[in-house]
Amino acid sequence: MVGDGVAGGPMTRRIAWTLIAFGGVLAVLSTVEKLPGAEVLGLHGVGAVVVEAARSAAGRAAITVATLALAARIVLTGGRSRAVLALFVLIFALAHVEAAADLPGTESVRHGKFLPGAILGVVALGRLLGRDDPDRGERRALGYAVGVAATLYGAAAVVKVATGGLDWSGNAGIGMLVYERSYAVPGAWSDLRRAFGTHPWLPAAGASVVMLVEALGVLLLVPRLRFAYAALATAMHVTIFVLLGYLYAEWWTCLWGLAFWTRAVERTSEG
Amino acid sequence: MLRARHLPQATRHALHALLIYGSLCAVVGEWFPFTRVPMYAVLRNQARSQAAVPVVLVDGERADIRHYERFAGPDPADIEPWYRCRANGVCRSYPSSDGTDTFYAAWVRDHRARADDPPGPVRVDIGYLLLTARPDGRTYDEELEVVWSGTAWPVGR
Numbered sequence: 001m002v003g004d005g006v007a008g009g010p011m012t013r014r015i016a017w018t019l020i021a022f023g024g025v026l027a028v029l030s031t032v033e034k035l036p037g038a039e040v041l042g043l044h045g046v047g048a049v050v051v052e053a054a055r056s057a058a059g060r061a062a063i064t065v066a067t068l069a070l071a072a073r074i075v076l077t078g079g080r081s082r083a084v085l086a087l088f089v090l091i092f093a094l095a096h097v098e099a100a101a102d103l104p105g106t107e108s109v110r111h112g113k114f115l116p117g118a119i120l121g122v123v124a125l126g127r128l129l130g131r132d133d134p135d136r137g138e139r140r141a142l143g144y145a146v147g148v149a150a151t152l153y154g155a156a157a158v159v160k161v162a163t164g165g166l167d168w169s170g171n172a173g174i175g176m177l178v179y180e181r182s183y184a185v186p187g188a189w190s191d192l193r194r195a196f197g198t199h200p201w202l203p204a205a206g207a208s209v210v211m212l213v214e215a216l217g218v219l220l221l222v223p224r225l226r227f228a229y230a231a232l233a234t235a236m237h238v239t240i241f242v243l244l245g246y247l248y249a250e251w252w253t254c255l256w257g258l259a260f261w262t263r264a265v266e267r268t269s270e271g
Numbered sequence: 272m273l274r275a276r277h278l279p280q281a282t283r284h285a286l287h288a289l290l291i292y293g294s295l296c297a298v299v300g301e302w303f304p305f306t307r308v309p310m311y312a313v314l315r316n317q318a319r320s321q322a323a324v325p326v327v328l329v330d331g332e333r334a335d336i337r338h339y340e341r342f343a344g345p346d347p348a349d350i351e352p353w354y355r356c357r358a359n360g361v362c363r364s365y366p367s368s369d370g371t372d373t374f375y376a377a378w379v380r381d382h383r384a385r386a387d388d389p390p391g392p393v394r395v396d397i398g399y400l401l402l403t404a405r406p407d408g409r410t411y412d413e414e415l416e417v418v419w420s421g422t423a424w425p426v427g428r
Contacts, residue, residue, distance in 0.1 A: 114304070114306060118292075118304040121304055122288060122292070126284070136280075139280055139281050139284065140284050142281060142284075143280070143281050143282070143283070143284020143285040143287070143288060144284055144285070144287075144288040145288075146281075146284075146285040146288070147284065147285040147286065147287065147288025147289040147290075147292060148288055148289075148292050150285065150289050151288070151289045151292045151293045151296065152306070152308055154289075154293075155293065155296060155306075155307055155308040156308040156310060159307050159308055159309050159310075159312045160311075160312045162312075163309075163312040164312065168312070172404070172408045172409070173311075173319060174311075175408075175409060176319060176322055176402070176404060176411075177311065177322075179322070179402060179411060180322040180324055180402060183324040183326070183400050183402070184324045184325075184369055184371070186333060197409075198409045198410055198411075199409070200409060218289075220285070221282055221285045221286060221289065222282065223279070223281055223282065262281070265281070
């Protein structure tokens with residue numbers, strides 16, 4: 001997957017794929033406890049066996065072990081098998097189906113699983129299209145993955161503007177959401193959330209910053225800015241975790257993975 | 272004039288992916304692996320004046336429902352979110368922004384007491400903490416509404 005001809009490749013590639021695989025494993029492990037509804041099984045025949053296996057503790061353990069084994073193989077061998085990737089994407093897609101079925105209306109939970117799954121899928125596509133030249137195929141795969149990541153972050157800003165206009169951030173619902181989360185996720189940050197949620201202008205300011213960071217996702221198209229954007233987006237996600245309790249670890253680990261992978265590809269090209 | 276072919280190959284592939292994937296997401300909508308990423312976008316034009324936080328109280332204190340089993344009490348469908356009506360015909364919905372109420376209902380349903388189980392040692396109340404915005408739009412009145420009450424056993428006892 002990272003490639004034919006780069007067996008035991010540079011450490012940066014291993015770091016990159018560790019981060020991306022970790023993001024995917026996180027998504028699967030955090031989702032296997034959510035069981036699908038009957039209507040989901042009816043609509044999604046493919047993978048029904050795996051879904052049924054997830055209903056039992058033994059089945060969930062087997063899926064978890066298999067997923068960890070796949071991630072370990074990716075790390076230790078440089079992920080040379082497309083079958084590994086295909087199976088990983090399948091598990092991830094099924095995990096998404098489970099999450100969507102069990103928690104209707106919770107858009108943020110579903111979307112927490114998106115980025116690594118979509119990335120793994122287009123990486124496979126890029127490698128397939130570039131199979132005659134491993135180096136070019138890898139650059140194509142990386143490009144596709146970055147394009148998907150930039151799309152997802154940018155779309156989050158675009159949809160907000162399309163729905164609520166440029167002053168989307170100036171709505172009272174944001175403060176209420178943070179205040180609500182202070183009770184929904186009790187713990188160390190509850191007092192901070194209540195103070196933030198009732199502040200006269202902090203919710204609007206914070207939402208504006210989030211929209212700006214999302215819109216800057218297009219910076220991922222520039223290879224030299226990927227580390228910078230990974231840091232910026234991680235800061236945004238950490239802030240969202242403090243205020244709302246959603247970590248989105250899958251997303252920012254993948255961003256760092258893409259940044260490291262870019263560095264590895266650039267060094268290969270220079271060599 | 273800058274053309275796509277003038278861009279580095281890596282950037283060109285990323286730009287192609289952005290345009291194609293973005294277009295497919297806009298057309299297809301919410302179907303994995305496509306999405307328009309609508310997270311909280313509707314907060315602006317579907318403003319809430321009230322929020323409902325699903326809560327579980329064990330002997331009056333907030334608790335993690337996963338630490339309890341063998342629930343005895345009314346039909347856990349009473350915990351379900353969305354539109355529900357009471358026995359007296361009064362109907363209302365609960366504006367909860369997360370799905371934990373669905374999880375609570377499923378947990379109680381999947382961990383019901385058997386017919387021969389004695390009543391549990393703890394009292395369990397499941398309901399909603401209702402947060403209603405005051406006229407200033409920044410502070411809130413808080414009220415607890417219980418929708419299900421029963422007993423349960425701590426896990427393992």
